[in-house]
Amino acid sequence: MTILFLVFAYLLGSVPSGYLLYRIKEKKDIRDLGSTNIGATNVLRLTGWKLALPVALIDILKGAIPVYLALRWFPEPWVAYVAGILALIGHCYPVYIRFKGGKGVATAVGIYAVLAPLPLLCSIAVFVLVVALTRFISLGSLTAFFSLPFFVWIFLTDIEIVVLGAATLVLIALRHRANIARLFGGTEKKLGEKAA
Secondary structure, eight states: HHHHHHHHHHHHHOOHHOOOOOHHHHHOOOOGGGOOOOSHHHHHHHOOHHHHHHHHHHHHHHHHHHHHHHHHHHHHHHHHHHHHHHHHHHHSSGGTTTOOOOHHHHHHHHHHHHHOHHHHHHHHHHHHHHHHHHHHHHHHHHHHHHHHHHHHHHHHHHHHHHHHHHHHHHHHHHHHHHHHHHHHTTTTOOOTTOOO
């Protein structure tokens, strides 16, 4: 039962919402456009908020649902932690579209909305502050998830969720490698700039 549930968490995380909704609306493959990413930020730059918001909401739910169900259905908390990280891996490397997925931010938000809502709110405040000062969504995302393990430790002192937060940061940083290079190179697009 546990293994089947964890497979479900990965498969749910793999649902490529940005790819599907953009394909339905624009009849194009979002992986060929803009940053080529299937996440809400690329959808935002290509089409605007009306499509980006449902993409972000679905991606958040992909992280929240398996963690919430695991906490209800299984007595061992590790199942929820593993389900969360598998949903995140599914979003970043979705089996349905040849493992070319998103960068994991919205799905990670869903995970911590269930596991650690107060630390997540603090990290969201960091995100808002960094984006307000720099207009770089990628920098805000990286800074927010860098701060998350510290906020978890301050408010929850739960070492397992701290480790999960660190693993989340590593995965999100890996998925943002190109953004990090563009930030250092001065070519990263700012909030409000349209994709090519």
